[in-house]
Amino acid sequence: MTYYVPLMINLENRRCVIVGGGSVAERKTASLIDAGAELVLISPEATSPLEQWIAEGRLTWERRGYREGDLKGAFLVFAATDQAEVNDAVTAEAHALGIPVNHAGEGGKGSFISPSVVRRGGLVLCVSTSGAGPLVAKKLSRDLDAHFGEDYETYVEFLSTARKMIKEREPDAHRRAVLFKALAEMDVLASIREGRFQAWNENKWIAWMDEYREE
Numbered sequence: 001m002t003y004y005v006p007l008m009i010n011l012e013n014r015r016c017v018i019v020g021g022g023s024v025a026e027r028k029t030a031s032l033i034d035a036g037a038e039l040v041l042i043s044p045e046a047t048s049p050l051e052q053w054i055a056e057g058r059l060t061w062e063r064r065g066y067r068e069g070d071l072k073g074a075f076l077v078f079a080a081t082d083q084a085e086v087n088d089a090v091t092a093e094a095h096a097l098g099i100p101v102n103h104a105g106e107g108g109k110g111s112f113i114s115p116s117v118v119r120r121g122g123l124v125l126c127v128s129t130s131g132a133g134p135l136v137a138k139k140l141s142r143d144l145d146a147h148f149g150e151d152y153e154t155y156v157e158f159l160s161t162a163r164k165m166i167k168e169r170e171p172d173a174h175r176r177a178v179l180f181k182a183l184a185e186m187d188v189l190a191s192i193r194e195g196r197f198q199a200w201n202e203n204k205w206i207a208w209m210d211e212y213r214e215e
């Protein structure tokens with residue numbers, strides 16, 4: 001089995017080309033829109049949600065079949081037609097140009113695959129079976145969905161603010177490390193869950209950092 005390496009990619013304003021306009025293209029496009037990518041769809045047909053997004057200006061549509069040369073300038077490519085030879089040709093062009101490509105019909109032919117994803121704000125939980133069972137990946141991520149509640153979104157926001165505070169206010173590498181460790185062990189989730197949590201203001205952060213300074 002392929003040893004896939006998970007990555008987190010920032011696609012904001014990056015040109016992504018999706019070839020094919022069916023249900024698979026629709027699913028991949030939905031997450032790319034949320035990512036703020038610059039999207040180009042190449043397909044003679046598109047599902048109604050895709051058409052809706054096109055009408056809203058969220059992606060541009062080349063209403064025709066794929067032609068060699070379509071991938072020039074792309075950062076990422078999705079080959080998602082129902083024609084095996086078209087998906088293969090798109091993949092071959094992407095490989096030749098050194099652009100990462102996803103092959104919907106035979107995952108192993110592409111250079112990356114999409115995991116099943118559960119989001120809680122900045123917390124991103126991904127499940128992949130390395131292509132062995134996409135439906136199983138989906139099922140396992142539903143288990144995670146049930147286990148990780150909305151409280152994690154608030155928790156990750158809290159961590160993000162804390163990290164920023166610590167970086168801004170603590171120049172000493174050793175003391176920073178002590179603070180990050182204390183932060184990771186702090187039990188904030190329970191209070192969020194019970195509705196007792198209130199976001200910390202700057203003074204509370206400073207007081208908290210000072211406690212550790214004295215030790």
Ligand SMILES: C[C@@]1(CC(=O)O)c2cc3[nH]c(cc4nc(cc5[nH]c(cc(n2)[C@H]1CCC(=O)O)[C@@](C)(CC(=O)O)[C@@H]5CCC(=O)O)C(CC(=O)O)=C4CCC(=O)O)c(CCC(=O)O)c3CC(=O)O
Nearest residue numbers: 105106107113114115116128129130131132133134137138
């Ligand atoms: C290799 C990979 C490449 C890629 O697409 O990136 C791939 C490939 C293929 N999928 C196929 C079928 C289905 N895929 C789904 C659903 C999802 N597929 C996704 C990912 C991946 N699918 C990558 C591996 C991920 C991994 O294993 O970790 C998810 C997780 C994410 C996403 O697509 O964004 C998303 C769930 C999203 C969610 O969580 O909701 C469903 C069910 C449904 O539609 O609900 C079916 C029908 C049931 C079935 O056949 O199992 C076929 C056979 C096609 C044929 O028969 O011709 C291939 C071809 C092949 O086997 O290579």
Ligand SMILES: NC(=O)C1=CN([C@@H]2O[C@H](COP(=O)(O)OP(=O)(O)OC[C@H]3O[C@@H](n4cnc5c(N)ncnc54)[C@H](O)[C@@H]3O)[C@@H](O)[C@H]2O)C=CC1
Nearest residue numbers: 020021022023024025042043045065066081082086104105
């Ligand atoms: N990776 C995944 O998660 C899954 C992959 N699949 C595979 O992906 C393929 C596509 O699935 P669906 O989106 O459900 O198919 P679909 O039949 O709904 O859509 C196919 C799309 O490809 C377009 N198309 C056909 N020829 C084209 C060309 N020359 N250039 C550009 N676009 C072209 C069609 O106009 C249509 O919009 C399936 O055949 C299957 O092999 C299927 C289910 C899930």
